[in-house]
Amino acid sequence: MSDRGRLNGKSALITGAAGGIGSAIARAFVEEGARVAVTDMDGSAAAALAQSLNGDESGRAIACSHDVTSEQDWTAALAAADEAFGGISVLVNNAGVWSVGSIDETDYREWRRCLDINLDSIFTGTRLALPYLREAQPASIINLSSVAGLVAGHNIAAYNTSKAGAWMLTKSTALSCARKGWDIRANSIHPTFIETGMLREMFARGGEPKALDDDQRGKLTRQIPLGRLCTVEDVAFAAIYLASDESRYMTGAEIKLDGGLSAM
Numbered sequence: 001m002s003d004r005g006r007l008n009g010k011s012a013l014i015t016g017a018a019g020g021i022g023s024a025i026a027r028a029f030v031e032e033g034a035r036v037a038v039t040d041m042d043g044s045a046a047a048a049l050a051q052s053l054n055g056d057e058s059g060r061a062i063a064c065s066h067d068v069t070s071e072q073d074w075t076a077a078l079a080a081a082d083e084a085f086g087g088i089s090v091l092v093n094n095a096g097v098w099s100v101g102s103i104d105e106t107d108y109r110e111w112r113r114c115l116d117i118n119l120d121s122i123f124t125g126t127r128l129a130l131p132y133l134r135e136a137q138p139a140s141i142i143n144l145s146s147v148a149g150l151v152a153g154h155n156i157a158a159y160n161t162s163k164a165g166a167w168m169l170t171k172s173t174a175l176s177c178a179r180k181g182w183d184i185r186a187n188s189i190h191p192t193f194i195e196t197g198m199l200r201e202m203f204a205r206g207g208e209p210k211a212l213d214d215d216q217r218g219k220l221t222r223q224i225p226l227g228r229l230c231t232v233e234d235v236a237f238a239a240i241y242l243a244s245d246e247s248r249y250m251t252g253a254e255i256k257l258d259g260g261l262s263a264m
Contacts, residue, residue: 012037140243190255
């Protein structure tokens, strides 16, 4: 672990950490000196990630099996991180799911599933984490939204709504903390297409997800002014900045990682 990293002395809880974005953020945080609690519905995958992050030096990472829709799981994960690290100074609400369907094609069960995981979990986690973050000030809340939280699509009604809600909840949280005089910042990250399991699931359309072919990748990159997909490393770089004291004057803001898509 670095003793001169940009996140030296920080301790973070990262949800959905076994996935592509979450694991990239966790690895980047540890490389910059932070200690991390990696949580995921897949407890064994989270444990494997923590073991990899620890390497020969224990104490860098712990793992928790964590359903972000469960208040009980949130309480347990936060307590475990606090006990392991003596505090929590960064919360990364990364867990999320994809949902396809226009307003007339989305049934209530699917609507509820998407909002429970992508939006309600941020409310629950942030509310329960605030006492820990207050003890660890200066602190940072980083919420993973999406360019789909800024720009709508005709066939992703629930997903658009959940990610737009995460964007606005971030701003409300930032203003509330500032008004109370707490040194707790809240910001959101809005990536565009990233080749993760979620994107492969989108193209699978109910079938078996697999790596994108050149035609599928080309259809996406042609929409983006920079001409390439976003990467998990791009997201991790933004998260490092938001977790660090370098972003001490940034709150209630959004970082767009969309290759210029929303500028058009």
